[in-house]
Amino acid sequence: MSYIRLNHITKRFGNVIAVNDLNLEIGKGECFSMLGPSGCGKTTTLRMVAGFEDIDEGEIWVGDRLMSSSKTNFYLPPEKRDFGMVFQAFAVWPHLTVYENVAFPLRLRKLPDSEIQQRTTDALKHTNLYSVADQSPIDLSGGGKQRVALARALAINPDVMLLDEPLSSLDPHLREEMRFEIKELQKKFEFSIIYVTHDQAEAMALSDRILVMRGGVVEQIDTPLNIYNNPANKFVFSFIGLSNFLKVQKQGDKIYPVGSEHALTMAVPDATFANTQEATLASRPAEIDFSDDGELYGVVKRRTYLGEITDYAITVGDQELRVQKNSRKPGPKLGENCRLKLLRPHWYSAE
Template identity: 70%
Template structure:
């Protein structure tokens, strides 16, 4: 059952349409991520949901409550939406203790002191901050400051948690640790999450569903697995996971420009692309095997780089005048730089070059 609903939501800044006719629904207790490059409209959308930005058109609902509708001249201010908000910047006050940072929004709501203390301590326990409650946030690490921001959002018992790139300023180890803490808190308290990020690994790890945006327009909404396995277009393929693209000419037969090796006959086009002259052959670096030079299904190239990355070895392969990456386990014996090789693409995808 849908809980948060965006209906034909549009945002214009002068002649620029930042968000174009956006429609989606989020279930109660669902973690829903909005993923896309900088400037695609995801933060603007989150700010409209929060009430920090006016809509140019459309409506925002939570349950049976209408929150924003320009046509109906209806607007509920942010402080009355009961949303928890966690920003990219930690937004904690160094002159207040950790306890007072978390208690602050409850004091604004004029709750009695006993309830303020109960909610504050519950939020501090949930985020492992009880021992630091009397300290200034300035004495905490980046991860500690972000826990304070999470605790402050939790303390109001939010219907929905809005997170705007909350982990991007943390180092990689802390980012990984915090993403699982956020997921644990969501499962414990059952609130819905709208999570804005440009980091596809964060979105994949946290989300029940992902919305991929480009220039204010939805490209695909689906589960992380389906978006990875069945990307709707070339942009989604390129944005989710590592990707290779080879430009291919189609003049009745498929040709890789400036490539003298064979084009595997198994590389058949989907019906929707049969008439297209300029194509992209897409593949994942982890879904390519090395095969023998005699294999008729092999794509011939030469190794130009071999880099050891811990559990995997990353190869750069030159095919004609184009390049592909291949990633294999460090336990697999692969070719050395300068050697010829043949590649077997386990799961090739085809797109129009301009798609």
């Protein structure tokens, strides 16, 4: 059952339509990520849910509470929406202790002292900050500062947590650690999460579902598995995971990679060349095998050892494909000819 509902949301900045007729439903307790390139509208959408931006058209509901409506000219300010919010900037107050950083929003709500103490202590314990409660946050690492921001958001007991690029300023190790901590907190407290990121690994690891946006428009909403394995279009394929795109052209009844003398022997969906003589063959680097009966003929241009995997650059005609294989398996050497078998090819008509 949907808990957060965005109905026909549109937001304009001058002549620019930042979000165009967005319809979205998010379940209670769901972790929902919005993913897309810079300027696609994902942060603007989050800010409209938070109340930092008003909507130009549509309505936003959380449960049975109306947040914003263009029809009735209703707008509930951010401080009355009771959402937990964590942003890219750590937003800690250096003149306050860690404890007071977490307690401060509760004091603004004029809660009883006993309740403030209980909520603050619980939030610090759940984020592993209780032992540094009396310290200044400026003495903490980047991950520690972001935990303070998380604890502050948890302390208000939110039903909805809004996170906008919260881990992008952390180093890779801390980012991965915090990713799992956020997921564990969500499981414990069962709040809904709307998570904005440009990091596809974060979105894949955290999310129950992912929205991929481009130019203020939804390209696909689905589970991480389905978005990766069954992308709705070429853009989604290119944005999620590593990708190869090989231009091909039809000559008579045969199909050739551009620049190659070797015709493809693989099956091609009929609709691919319905209105054109050109198309794109897409593949994932990890879903290509070296095989004596492979459909593509190539030459090894680069071979790079990366620990668990070996990364190959293979020239096919006058194009290049990236192939990644387990380093324990033998593969062709630099400069050698090879044949490639695509395990999960995707076809896209020429644009």
